Amino acid sequence: MSRKVIIDCDPGIDDAVALILALFDPRLDVLAVTTSAGTVPVEQSAQNVQSLIEKLDPPRFPRVGLGTDPEDAPVLDESELHGHDGLGNLNLSRIDRQHLMPSEKLIVDLVKSESGRVTILCLGPLTGIARAMQRDPSIISKIDRIVVVGGAVPGDGDITPAAEFNMYFDPASANRVLRSATTKTLLPLEIVQQVRFGLDFLSNLPLKYTRAGGLLHSMLSHSFRAYRQLRGMESISLKGPVGVAYLLEPELFECQQHAVVVEEQGTVTRGATIVDRRLNASISRDLEIVSGVDATSVRELIVRTLRYAGQCSE
Numbered sequence: 001m002s003r004k005v006i007i008d009c010d011p012g013i014d015d016a017v018a019l020i021l022a023l024f025d026p027r028l029d030v031l032a033v034t035t036s037a038g039t040v041p042v043e044q045s046a047q048n049v050q051s052l053i054e055k056l057d058p059p060r061f062p063r064v065g066l067g068t069d070p071e072d073a074p075v076l077d078e079s080e081l082h083g084h085d086g087l088g089n090l091n092l093s094r095i096d097r098q099h100l101m102p103s104e105k106l107i108v109d110l111v112k113s114e115s116g117r118v119t120i121l122c123l124g125p126l127t128g129i130a131r132a133m134q135r136d137p138s139i140i141s142k143i144d145r146i147v148v149v150g151g152a153v154p155g156d157g158d159i160t161p162a163a164e165f166n167m168y169f170d171p172a173s174a175n176r177v178l179r180s181a182t183t184k185t186l187l188p189l190e191i192v193q194q195v196r197f198g199l200d201f202l203s204n205l206p207l208k209y210t211r212a213g214g215l216l217h218s219m220l221s222h223s224f225r226a227y228r229q230l231r232g233m234e235s236i237s238l239k240g241p242v243g244v245a246y247l248l249e250p251e252l253f254e255c256q257q258h259a260v261v262v263e264e265q266g267t268v269t270r271g272a273t274i275v276d277r278r279l280n281a282s283i284s285r286d287l288e289i290v291s292g293v294d295a296t297s298v299r300e301l302i303v304r305t306l307r308y309a310g311q312c313s314e
Helices: 013-024 042-056 103-113 127-135 137-141 165-169 171-178 199-204 211-231 239-248 295-312
Strands: 003-009 028-035 063-066 118-122 145-149 184-187 253-262 273-276 287-293
Touching (some): 003 103, 003 239, 013 028, 013 211, 013 239, 013 295, 028 042, 042 063, 042 211, 063 103, 103 127, 103 137, 127 137, 127 171, 145 171, 145 239, 165 171, 171 184, 171 253, 184 239, 199 211, 199 295, 211 295
Parallel strands (some): 003 028, 028 063, 145 184, 184 287
Antiparallel strands (some): 253 273
């Protein structure tokens, strides 16, 4: 049986690639794609998801949820790396659908209707998941697992020296979700960055005439240019697809149980993911943190699954 999944994201090129992986893999049943602010503003995030799904025309269309900004959202995004639209300046046709359900309500409804069978894959800031838990705390015990791509466990962040982008953008929501009484897995920055792709990745993508291939070639070519020009790097990492790979083949990852808190108010340390390794830690060790990855196998899995997506979208 396919695994029932809600994907919460803020596309972003890497999240768009993750959606292509998930929407065409028969091992996953994507019930909904809920959106959040982060890489792009929340309205652009929802528009990106709708436009991508329309362009891809997957076997099953998921429902789409509209996110909201966190209460203290910082004035920043990642348009420098991802383009003004978040998708490498693809400028996809706008999809105007009225009355999208709020992300938190859609999450609550689906978790309750599929009690114990829904995994939530979180690729962006955790605003929507936290608000769903506040809206109806009963869902906390009904979620099968929450998989969070984010955080920087040793404290080497990508948006500040101490914090990874998703945790920094909405640390209060991150803290609420990571400390909730659910089964949770965290794929931190230092793990996903081990799965890197060189320029040869472009030659292994689906052909450009396929729906998936056309999108991938355009977006990922932008990523390679941006990483080279802005960061002096000839390879890229794709956080979102590594999260999908964990759902598909978790045996490629090693995990450890830890007690974790996210710093909410520090001027310098906002969003820092702090692991309490003390024997007398006051926080329960109930967060599974990925501590190792077979980077070669995960990279091969992503390439192989994208090729399959191309075959399905010819």
